[in-house]
Amino acid sequence: MAESSKTAPLRIALAGLGTVGAGVIRLIEANAALIARRAGRPIQITAVSARDRGKDRGVDMTRYVWEDDMIILGEREDVDVVVELVGGSDGPALACARTTIEAGKALVTANKAMIAHHGLKLAEMAEAAKVALKFEAAVAGGIPVIKGLREGAAANEIERVYGILNGTCNYILSTMEDTGRSFADVLAEAQAKGFAEADPAFDVEGTDAAHKLSILAAIAYGTRIDFASVETAGITRIRAADIAQADALGYVIRLIGMAEEDRSGETPRLFQRVQPHLVPFDHPLAHVDGATNAVVAEGNYSGRLLFQGAGAGDGPTASAVVADLIDIARGDIGAPFSVPVSELEALAPASSGHRLGRTYIRFTVADRPGVLAEIAAAMRDAGVSIESLIQKGRAEAEGEVLLAIVTHEGPESAVTEALRLLEGSASLTAAPLVMQILGE
C-alpha cells in the first residue's frame, strides 16, 4: 500500500439503505472525529444505492452520489470499500459483492446468509485480489466475536464454540419464561412490536442461527463453511409446560448453536447443531435474556471466553460494520477466515450419535394405562438410563398428557434408538420433543 493511501480518507459506498444502512450513515457522521483518530484517517461515504431512491430514511442523502445500480458501486474510482447491507444469500447482494471484489475493492457485509452460502468463494476472490472481505456484523450483531475468535483466541485450539445466536428466539424464550405464556402468543406479540418478522420461519426454525454457526465454526476450526450439514431444530414446538418443567429442574431453555471437532474417529469430523437446550441456572448463558446474543469459545489455553451483547438492531450492527471499516483503514486485509481458503480443511460432518450427554425428552401421550410402561420399556431396550421422570396432570388438549424424561449421561445415539422404537406407537399423540442439557 502506498504511503499516501494510508492517510488519505477511506472512501466507502453503501449498498442497501434499510435501518442498518441508515444506522451506518448516522454512526459515521456522529462519530466522524473519533473514527478518524482511531483509524488514522477519515472514513467518508462517497456513494449510496438502494432500491427506492425516494424513501425517507431519516438521514440526509443529498451529499452522497446516488447510484441506481448497486452492482457498479465498486467500479467507481472514488470508492475504496463497498458495504453490502442488502441481505439475501444471492441476487443483488451477491452480484454486488462479486463485482466489488472483481473491481479490486474491499467488501464489508452484514449478510450471514450470503457468507454461509458463498463466503468461501468470495474469500478466495478477495485473497486473489488482495482486498479485504469482512463480516463482523454477520454474526451476533454488535459483538466483536469474529475478531474474538479470529484474533483474540487465535493461539488456542478451540474445544467447543457455542452460543445464543438469534435474538428473536431468545426474546421469545425468555418472555415465555417470564410470563408463562405460549409460544404462539409471544411470537404474535413480538411480531406486533417489530421484534419478529411477518414470516418468522427463518428465525424460529433455527436457520438464521445455523448460518451464523457455520461461519463461527469455519473460523474456530479452520474448516470450510458447511452450512448444509448443520443439524437444525427450532423453538416452535416448545410449550409453556416445557419451560416450567425445565425451571423446576434448575434450567432455562435457550436455542444454542454449537460446533465442535469430533476427533473420536480416524479422521476428524465437524459437529454443528442448532437446537434448544436446557441451560443450568449457574451457566452464564442462563442469564442472557431478551434479544441479547452471547458466544462462548472454549480454548485449550484460554479456558472459557464469553462475548455478550446486542445481537441485532441498527446501532449494534452499524458498530460492527464500522469496526471492520476501521480495521481496513488501518491496513488489515488478512485472510477472511483467519487462514487462506486453500488451507481450510474440508471435514465430513459428525453425527450427534457419538456424543455423550444428558437429554430432556418430552412426550405428548394419550391419557390411558400402559403408556408409561411402553416408554420405559423402549428406554430400557435402547440402553437409556433415566435420571428423572415428570408427569404433571393433564395437558392443554383433551385426553393428552405431557411426560418429561431427563436421562443420565449417555450416548445420544441411545436416545435416538429409543425414539425409533417408539415410532408409530399409538400411545404418542405427537412426535417427542428432544433437547440436550448443556454440559460443563
Added chain:
Amino acid sequence: MAESSKTAPLRIALAGLGTVGAGVIRLIEANAALIARRAGRPIQITAVSARDRGKDRGVDMTRYVWEDDMIILGEREDVDVVVELVGGSDGPALACARTTIEAGKALVTANKAMIAHHGLKLAEMAEAAKVALKFEAAVAGGIPVIKGLREGAAANEIERVYGILNGTCNYILSTMEDTGRSFADVLAEAQAKGFAEADPAFDVEGTDAAHKLSILAAIAYGTRIDFASVETAGITRIRAADIAQADALGYVIRLIGMAEEDRSGETPRLFQRVQPHLVPFDHPLAHVDGATNAVVAEGNYSGRLLFQGAGAGDGPTASAVVADLIDIARGDIGAPFSVPVSELEALAPASSGHRLGRTYIRFTVADRPGVLAEIAAAMRDAGVSIESLIQKGRAEAEGEVLLAIVTHEGPESAVTEALRLLEGSASLTAAPLVMQILGE
C-alpha cells in the same frame, strides 16, 4: 516490511520464566502448527532469560539460547520480539522493555504495573521506532478486552467502561458470599491454596485493579494513562454482615473498576474509580464468580458489550501473550493505545462528587440511645434521602451495632458531606464503609 519477513518465522525471546513464561513455552510448542497456520508463519522461541537458570520449570529449555542478562535479549540478531514476563513496574522489566524497543524490536508484555506507570513513554518509543508494543495479557488475563476496546468497539464513543478486574478479590468475595465466612478467613484459605499472594495488599487494596483500569480508560477514551488519579478502595473492610445485607436487598458485592468521561463541566474530565459495589442480581456481573474477570464497555452505538473469562493463570495469560504475537506476525504494529501517544488527551481527573447514584453506607456504631438520631440528622442536613435503613441485632464485637443505609439516587457529594458531619462523632466506633450501587 519486506515480503520475505512476512513468511519467515517470527523469532521471540522470553524474559522471565515463571508460571506464565513456562505457560507461553508450552502453548507455543503444543499449538505450533495451528499458530503457524493462523499467523501465516511459524512463531519460534530463540532465547530465554530469567534470574535462576537452574530452576526446574517443567519444560525443556535446552533447545533455547540462555541469556543471563535479559536486557540484551532484544539486541540479539535472531530475535524479532521480546516477551517480558518479569513483572514489577520498574527494575529489570522496564530496563528490558527499553533496550528492546531501542534495539528496534517489538515488545509484548503482561506487566500491568509497568504499562500503568511507563506505558506512555514506552508507546512513544515504540511508535518512533515503528515497532509493536502489545499488552493484551496485562488486563483481564486471557480475555481479549484490549483488542475488544481498541478494535471491536472502535467505532463507538464509550459511555462507560467497568468490570471485575481482579480475580483474587472476586474469588474472596464470591466465597464469602457462598460460605458466610469472614474476609480474613477466606483470604487465609486463598493464600494456602495459592490463589492469593503471601502479601495480598496489592490485590485486596485495589491497586492491581487500578493498574488495569487506568490502561482500559486510556484506550477507551483516547486519554493519557493516569494511574495516580484512580480513586481506589479495596475489599478488606467488607464483613460477612455486609454481604448478607446486600443479599437481602437483592445485590451481590463485587470490586468494580469503572471509568467514564465527565462532560458536565466546561472541559471533559476523566473519572476513574476502583471500589466495591453492590451489583443487582439481574446484572451480568452479578453472576461472575470465583477468579473470573469480566469487562463491560457501553458504546453509543454498540450498546453494552460484555467480555468475560479467566482473569489470571498461566494458560489464559499465555493465550493473550501469544494472540499478541500472532497479531505481530500478521503485521499489526498499530498504535499501542489505539491512537498515537501525541494525540492522547491529558484530561484532569473528575472527582466522584458530581456523580449521581445510590449508595450503601454501613456504620459501626456504639450500642446506645441517640445514635440513630444523630446519623439521621447528618443525612438530613447534607440532603441525603434515605431509601432504607437496616439494623440487625448486635454485631460481632461487644457493644457494637451495624447499621446499613441505602440512599435514594442523589449526588455522591451529599453522602460525602453527611459523613464529614459525622466525623469524630463518639457514636461511630469505626469509619463507615461506603459502596456504590451499580446503576443501569
